[in-house]
Each structure stands twice: as structure tokens, then as C-alpha cells.
Amino acid sequence: xxxxxxxxxxxxxxxxxxxxxxxxxxxxxxxxxxxxxxxxxxxxxxxxxxxxxxxxxxxxxxxxxxxxxxxxxxxxxxxxxxxxxxxxxxxxxxxxxxxxxxxxxxxxxxxxxxxxxxxxxxxxxxxxxxxxxxxxxxxxxxxxxxxxxxxxxxxxxxxxxxxxxxxxxxxxxxxxxxxxxxxxxxxxxxxxxxxxxxxxxxxxxxxxxxxxxxxxxxxxxxxxxxxxxxxxxxxxxxxxxxxxxxxxxxxxxxxxxxxxxxxxxxxxxxxxxxxxxxxxxxxxxxxxxxxxxxxxxxxxxxxxxxxxxxxxxxxxx
Amino acid sequence: xxxxxxxxxxxxxxxxxxxxxxxxxxxxxxxxxxxxxxxxxxxxxxxxxxxxxxxxxxxxxxxxxxxxxxxxxxxxxxxxxxxxxxxxxxxxxxxxxxxxxxxxxxxxxxxxxxxxxxxxxxxxxxxxxxxxxxxxxxxxxxxxxxxxxxxxxxxxxxxxxxxxxxxxxxxxxxxxxxxxxxxxxxxxxxxxxxxxxxxxxxxxxxxxxxxxxxxxxxxxxxxxxxxxxxxxxxxxxxxxxxxxxxxxxxxxxxxxxxxxxxxxxxxxxxxxxxxxxxxxxxxxxxxxxxxxxxxxxxxxxxxxxxxxxxxxxxxxxxxxxxxxxxxxxxxxxxxxxxx
Numbered sequence: 001x002x003x004x005x006x007x008x009x010x011x012x013x014x015x016x017x018x019x020x021x022x023x024x025x026x027x028x029x030x031x032x033x034x035x036x037x038x039x040x041x042x043x044x045x046x047x048x049x050x051x052x053x054x055x056x057x058x059x060x061x062x063x064x065x066x067x068x069x070x071x072x073x074x075x076x077x078x079x080x081x082x083x084x085x086x087x088x089x090x091x092x093x094x095x096x097x098x099x100x101x102x103x104x105x106x107x108x109x110x111x112x113x114x115x116x117x118x119x120x121x122x123x124x125x126x127x128x129x130x131x132x133x134x135x136x137x138x139x140x141x142x143x144x145x146x147x148x149x150x151x152x153x154x155x156x157x158x159x160x161x162x163x164x165x166x167x168x169x170x171x172x173x174x175x176x177x178x179x180x181x182x183x184x185x186x187x188x189x190x191x192x193x194x195x196x197x198x199x200x201x202x203x204x205x206x207x208x209x210x211x212x213x214x215x216x217x218x219x220x221x222x223x224x225x226x227x228x229x230x231x232x233x234x235x236x237x238x239x240x241x242x243x244x245x246x247x248x249x250x251x252x253x254x255x256x257x258x259x260x261x262x263x264x265x266x267x268x269x270x271x272x273x274x275x276x277x278x279x280x281x282x283x284x285x286x287x288x289x290x291x292x293x294x295x296x297x298x299x300x301x302x303x304x305x306x307x308x309x310x311x312x313x314x315x316x317x
Numbered sequence: 318x319x320x321x322x323x324x325x326x327x328x329x330x331x332x333x334x335x336x337x338x339x340x341x342x343x344x345x346x347x348x349x350x351x352x353x354x355x356x357x358x359x360x361x362x363x364x365x366x367x368x369x370x371x372x373x374x375x376x377x378x379x380x381x382x383x384x385x386x387x388x389x390x391x392x393x394x395x396x397x398x399x400x401x402x403x404x405x406x407x408x409x410x411x412x413x414x415x416x417x418x419x420x421x422x423x424x425x426x427x428x429x430x431x432x433x434x435x436x437x438x439x440x441x442x443x444x445x446x447x448x449x450x451x452x453x454x455x456x457x458x459x460x461x462x463x464x465x466x467x468x469x470x471x472x473x474x475x476x477x478x479x480x481x482x483x484x485x486x487x488x489x490x491x492x493x494x495x496x497x498x499x500x501x502x503x504x505x506x507x508x509x510x511x512x513x514x515x516x517x518x519x520x521x522x523x524x525x526x527x528x529x530x531x532x533x534x535x536x537x538x539x540x541x542x543x544x545x546x547x548x549x550x551x552x553x554x555x556x557x558x559x560x561x562x563x564x565x566x567x568x569x570x571x572x573x574x575x576x577x578x579x580x581x582x583x584x585x586x587x588x589x590x591x592x593x594x595x596x597x598x599x600x601x602x603x604x605x606x607x608x609x610x611x612x613x614x615x616x617x618x619x620x621x622x623x624x625x626x627x628x629x630x631x632x633x634x635x636x637x638x639x640x641x642x643x644x645x646x647x648x649x650x651x652x653x654x655x656x
Contacts, residue, residue, distance in 0.1 A: 003361075003362070003363065003537055003538060003539065004536065004537025004538065005537075034536050034537060034592045035592045035593045036536065036592055036593070037592065037593055037594060037595035040536075040595075063593060064593070099535065100535045100536045100537040100538060101535065101536050101592070102533060102534075102535035102536065102590075103595050104532075104533065106480065106481075106595050108481055108482070109405060109481070110405070110481065216482055216483075265533055265535060266533075271533040272529045272530070272533060273530075273533060289529070
């Protein structure tokens with residue numbers, strides 16, 4: 001059958017593309033990779049000595065290239081381990097497992113024009129947009145905000161290739177992006193995309209609302225996955241076991257650590273695959289998948305990002 | 318394929334369609350429990366049931382292949398708009414053609430051969446005596462546009478959904494054997510819109526959950542679900558457009574002919590993500606089995622009786638069974654020892 005499970009890949013190149021960002025080129029151990037669509041991501045599985053990490057990374061290579069994939073990883077100061085592992089442990093020739101690509105951040109192809117806001121390592125999904133924008137001759141602008149002491153990968157190459165269509169704002173050189181100015185005067189039917197920190201997403205959304213730009217024309221992807229919180233206990237009522245969820249571990253990771261298999265894709269509270277039923281305890285919802293009604297009901301949780309609001313949760317697992 | 322294609326039989330007029338004993342044995346009987354209830358009932362489209370099962374391969378080719386392809390030609394000749402493709406779906410159609418040709422050639426090498434040299438492709442379909450050379454991605458090099466071309470060579474109906482604006486839109490398809498719906502009517506609609514008429518599912522949030530699930534479907538992990546209804550006579554094309562030709566047949570059912578004329582119609586629906594276009598394809602493969610053939614399997618006969626007996630009123634109406642549902646239950650009762 002035409003199914004793809006996890007894909008075994010080998011690291012064939014590692015490049016420091018910014019002070020805090022490394023790019024990894026991955027080739028399949030056998031056969032070809034599947035092509036993918038602009039904005040797609042894969043989940044990379046890393047077998048650490050003490051812990052298994054799974055992080056989602058945007059594919060930034062040309063979507064039509066089925067020989068290799070490229071991802072970029074920013075070293076996160078508050079990392080729960082995955083990005084540190086990628087930076088410090090992964091070496092040329094190492095083997096990793098990745099999921100098949102999934103896409104929660106595709107371009108709205110019917111837009112009249114596309115305005116991309118990239119913040120730091122948030123440039124990665126847009127790198128897969130650009131070859132297709134070029135091929136389909138669509139109108140676009142890329143606004144790339146970064147701090148060259150940390151990020152800013154490929155900024156010189158992008159500026160050289162796309163000229164006026166690419167504006168770089170290096171905060172470490174005192175260059176700021178006037179978001180309102182970028183967004184004003186754009187033709188009707190323009191769509192706006194943001195990939196970057198929450199503050200950038202909020203700034204663009206707020207500006208859009210002030211300007212009366214419909215919410216349906218704003219698309220964003222947060223690259224942050226689970227954030228740490230307070231430790232808590234979780235009881236799996238059907239299995240009759242209790243687990244500790246450490247401060248820097250997600251509930252999903254704790255479940256996986258106990259070999260409880262939960263389907264998942266994005267590990268960032270967006271795709272909805274890992275939803276679990278809650279029978280006791282209060283939830284601190286941190287996802288953007290559940291509706292407000294579902295959140296208020298307190299009966300479901302997205303374990304990839306959300307946590308207990310108190311010391312204990314009981315799940316119907 | 319364990320069931321070789323047989324000579325052409327008809328799904329209209331004289332209805333010469335029959336199922337062999339082997340075809341009855343491999344029929345995808347859809348009811349897992351005695352009481353029927355709605356659910357999202359999606360499972361991974363992995364092989365199931367072993368050699369010869371309807372779930373052995375990605376695409377199931379069976380003894381009705383030639384008959385269904387002949388029926389499709391008749392429908393399309395009459396109503397070319399049973400195949401509709403919006404301009405932005407071209408890439409998705411090529412991807413579907415690729416997925417189908419690759420899996421048919423792998424799974425049925427005695428009938429289908431695909432030879433690829435970069436974008437230069439050669440496709441041989443020995444069952445339909447087709448041998449074409451073409452350039453992948455260039456519609457001018459195929460005798461027909463890609464969906465129209467491959468759709469005439471694969472059993473089942475097909476729809477392609479574009480994913481945008483937080484929803485799925487039915488923007489292309491080939492539909493010649495639908496269970497009382499119309500592609501021309503649903504084309505361009507969102508997932509929520511075309512499921513609008515389905516009773517009972519909206520309060521339970523089933524449509525919402527199914528849509529969110531499909532929108533997150535990854536590449537290479539197709540899923541399937543079963544759907545069913547009852548059809549009078551072995552008629553493949555029960556579309557809204559031809560209602561005038563088949564609607565009145567519901568009144569022809571009597572207690573004497575119900576076993577022979579009522580068919581359990583099962584759809585195996587396979588949903589799959591296309592890698593480059595991010596479109597979701599759905600194939601709807603229809604299997605027809607008369608009640609009198611169905612009751613040759615004792616376990617099915619009992620299960621079928623109990624399921625029909627507990628079917629909610631709203632579903633009886635929605636599925637168009639009102640005129641003969643009682644006769645179906647009475648006919649099946651004789652095979653259920655609990656009665």
C-alpha cells in the first residue's frame with residue numbers, strides 16, 4: 001500500500017547559517033523522499049541518552065526536490081532539550097527518524113498578493129514558499145526581522161536574489177520594521193503570513209484589526225512548541241498508572257516516556273491529533289485547536305502543550 | 318487480484334449484474350455491531366483481511382472492472398459534466414494520476430505497467446487495451462485531462478478537495494456512481510456545506526471533528542471509512558441528476574421481490590493527502606450486494622436484520638429507505654434466530 005511510516009534519514013550536511021542557527025541536510029537511507037507542499041513540516045525524532053526528543057521543524061528546501069530535505073534549528077535558551085541535542089549531539093553521518101511531511105501553514109494560493117513577515121528562525125517555512133512564488137509568478141514581499149548577533153540566516157542571499165521584494169530589518173543594526181506602514185496601501189485581496197515569536201504575530205494581528213483587514217487574510221505559525229510549567233502528576237484511569245510530569249517536560253512527552261502511544265503531528269497545539277479526555281483536575285489550556293466551549297468544558301486536553309492547572313490530572317486512558 | 322475481471326454486465330435497463338461466490342465472500346460488510354450508530358469511523362488505510370480481501374491493496378480492482386468502466390463511459394457520454402475540474406486543481410489531478418498509476422502497476426503487474434524516465438511516462442492498461450506515452454504534468458500530451466483520463470480506468474468515484482481558509486473545498490471530481498448526490502451541485506462547496514443535509518451529526522460535532530482530522534492528514538498516511546445505503550436494483554448511477562430514472566423504482570418493492578431487488582450498497586471511501594498540491598483526494602468505491610446473496614452468509618444476515626431494525630427514523634428518511642424499510646426488516650427477520 002502507498003503508506004509512509006517514519007522515514008530513516010542520514011545527516012549529510014550541517015551548516016552554521018547564523019550565530020544561533022544550524023541548518024541540517026537530510027537524505028533518505030533508501031529510496032526517494034516524497035515531494036511536499038510549501039509550508040510543510042516534519043517531526044524529527046532524536047534518541048538522547050536519557051530522553052527521546054521529538055520536535056517539529058519546517059522544511060525549507062525546494063518542495064520539488066525529493067532527494068533531500070533541509071531544516072534549520074535555532075538553539076533555544078529555554079530549550080527543553082531538543083534544540084540543544086540537535087546543536088551539540090547531532091553530527092555528520094548520524095541517522096535520525098522523521099515523520100512524513102504535514103502542512104498546517106500553506107500559502108493561500110488565491111490571494112492577489114502575499115506579504116510574509118519572518119521573525120528570526122521563522123524564515124524557514126517561507127524558504128519553501130519562495131521557489132513556488134517564483135515559478136508561479138505571484139506578487140509577494142518578504143519582510144525579514146532578525147538580530148544578526150543571533151539569527152538572520154540567508155538574509156544576504158535572499159536580498160541578492162529577490163531585490164526590492166525582500167526587506168531585511170536587523171535589530172542589532174538598529175533597523176526596525178514599521179508593520180503598519182508595510183500593511184497599509186496593500187491591494188484588496190492581499191494575504192499576510194507571520195512566522196516568528198508571539199510578539200510579532202500579535203503585532204501583525206492587532207494592526208490588521210485596526211485597519212479592518214479580515215482575520216481570514218492573516219495566517220500565522222508559531223514555531224514555539226511546548227513551554228515549561230509547574231510539575232504535576234497524571235493518573236491514567238484505564239491503565240491504572242500514575243506518572244510525574246516534570247517542569248520542563250510536556251504531558252505528551254511524559255506519556256510517550258511511559259510507552260503510551262498517542263497520535264500526534266505538530267506537537268504545538270494546532271493539529272488536534274493528540275486530544276485526550278480528562279475526567280478529573282483542572283486544565284491550563286495552551287493550545288489553539290480546541291474551541292472556547294471545549295476549553296471551558298474541562299473535559300479535553302491537548303497534551304502536547306497544555307498542562308494541569310493544579311497538581312493532578314486524571315485522564316481517560 | 319484473486320477475482321479476475323469477467324465479461325461486461327449492465328447496471329441499468331436489464332440489470333445483468335451478478336456477484337460470483339468469491340465476490341460475495343470478499344464483500345466489505347460494513348456493520349461492526351448490532352445497533353447502528355453514527356461515528357467518524359475512520360481507520361488507517363492499511364492492508365486488512367489478507368489475500369483476496371477488498372482491503373488487500375490501495376485500490377481494489379475486482380471482477381466488475383470491465384462492467385463499471387463500460388457503465389462510466391455511458392454516463393460520461395450522456396453527461397460530460399460528471400467530470401468537473403476547476404483550474405487551480407490541475408496539479409492535484411496529476412498527483413492523483415501518479416498515485417493511482419504507481420499503486421496499480423505495483424499491485425496488479427499482470428494488468429498495468431508504468432514506465433518512467435524522468436517526466437516521460439508510458440502507461441499500459443491491458444484490461445482496456447490502452448498504451449500511451451505522455452509527459453507528466455503536461456495535459457496536452459494525454460488524450461484527455463489527467464482526472465478524466467485516469468478516472469475512466471479506475472473503479473469508484475473521485476473527488477479532490479482544495480484546502481484553504483481553514484476548510485476543504487470540493488473543487489474537482491469524477492462522479493458517475495453516487496448514492497443520491499451530485500458533483501455539479503456540490504462543486505465548490507466547503508466540507509461543512511456539502512455535509513449540511515446529513516441528519517444527527519451536527520449537534521454531536523462529528524462534522525467539525527472529521528474536518529479538522531482531514532485537514533491535518535499527513536502525506537503517505539491514507540485513511541478509509543465505510544458508508545452504506547440500500548439501492549433498488551443493481552444501479553450504479555443513482556445521482557440526483559437522474560432521479561427521474563430511478564426514484565420511482567422504490568415503489569416497485571414487494572415482500573416477494575425484496576430479497577432480489579434490494580441491494581446493500583457499501584462505499585469504501587479512501588482519503589489521501591497529495592504531497593505537492595496539499596489537496597485531499599477521496600475515492601468512493603461502491604460495492605453492491607443483493608439481500609438474497611447477503612443472507613448466504615449467516616452472520617451477516619443476523620447482523621443486517623438487527624442493524625436495520627434499530628435504524629433511527631431520521632436516517633431511514635435521509636437515506637431514502639422509507640418506502641421499503643419495513644419490508645427489508647420483515648424479510649431479514651426469518652434469518653435471525655432471536656425472532
